[in-house]
Amino acid sequence: MKVVHIESGLGNQMLSYCEYLAIKQANPNDDIYIETIVYDIPECNDVICQWGGYELNRIFGIETPNIKDFFSDDQWGLVVDSVKRTQFWLHNWNWPVYFQQAFDEVGLHLVNLRGDFESKGYPQVGPVDINRKSSLRDVFRTYPFYRYLQMLMNRYRDRRDASSINNENIHFYHSDDSFLTGQRLTFKAINSGIEKIEHKIRSSFQFPTLTDDYNIEILRKIKSCNSVAIHVRRGDLLGVNDTLYRFGYFKRCVHFIRTKVERPEFFIFCAKDSAVWVRNNLSVLGLTSKDSVHFVDRNSAENSYRDMQLMSNCLHQVVTYSSFGWWGAWLNQYPGKITCSPSVLINTTHHF
Secondary structure, eight states, X not given: XXXXXXXXXXXXXXXXXXXXXXXXXXXXXXXXXXXXXXXXXXXXXXXXXXXXXXXXXXXXXXXXXBXXXXXXXXXXXXXXXXXXXXXXXXXXXXXXXXXXXXXXXXXXXXXXXXXXXXXXXXXXXXXXXXXXXOOGGGGGGSHHHHHHHHHHHHHHHTTGGGOSOOOHHHHTOOOSSOEEEEOOOOTTBTTSOGGGGHHHHHHHOOOOOOOSHHHHHHHHHHHTTEEEEEEOOOGGGHHHHHHHHHTTHHHHHHHHHHHHSSSEEEEEEOOXXXXXXXXXXXXXXXXXXTSEEEEEOOOOGXXXXXXXXXXXXXXXXXXXXXXXHHHHHHTOOOTTOOEEESOTTBSSSEEO
8 A cells, every 4th residue: 555645735736646646657556545634634724835725636526545535434533633633734744754653553554755854954844934034044045046056057957867866766666565655746857757657647637628708818818829927926935936036037037038939928827915016026027018918817716726727828938936837837738838947957948
């Protein structure tokens, strides 16, 4: 038996489902389950937002065996109660250790493949507060360090396919043992082996047909021009993405696209609470009043996935450190697409 942990928002759920598909392919004779306990614990939202809860079934109609159904109601209640008592969300989100212990208590013995998040040297899990007091860590958010990373990125740009970073063996892990894994989120990286399950992924992630006038009209505009999607992910990921806004990432992407795409039209995808900032800071995105700009900012809550659907229909994409935006770029099947990301380690066509 293999169990794949799933948490967080739609983009991350989709990446974890890819892990499920990979583990299933590597272990064809075993029972493979997903696990979604986090969505049953409201306190988790105080540390990492779980957005609309588990959505793969509601949006894509994906039916996947859940480890919850392996147990009786009483046994599952014991598992959830055990996890709640640990308050793992206050202990660097150390779900692998505490979930393994909870399953152990009801007789399901799983090898923990994800390690101990409370061990020395493990990065802090959770959102980054850009308003926190200064610390030594802030050197990583300075312009000199940002340019240093750019230099390293350029150094490895031409040989990224030969990079020593290889996630394929982790994703397609075979073992005779029963184990707990998941939430690596590395299928959006280079050398992930995603091409081995690409057909299964694309057949699984089929969006429902658009039915509302607003999104139908946006899609019509997207298909009528040389459309470029720019995903402005702020909100909970501003602490991760703030250097992209401050140090010219979007400007470099847009400048490059202008040199390759004739009469591009830009579709800005952002949440409602970010729309005012975006409209007042178009220059940060490398855009001017002369550009043809369309705002897509009405899809929210249970309809948020429509933004990913629309982004994937654009010819080209500019994304941030966001799995939601990355999926909009990867699902794009235009053969001449330009997809821009801020790291050479992310699986896109170009990096800036």
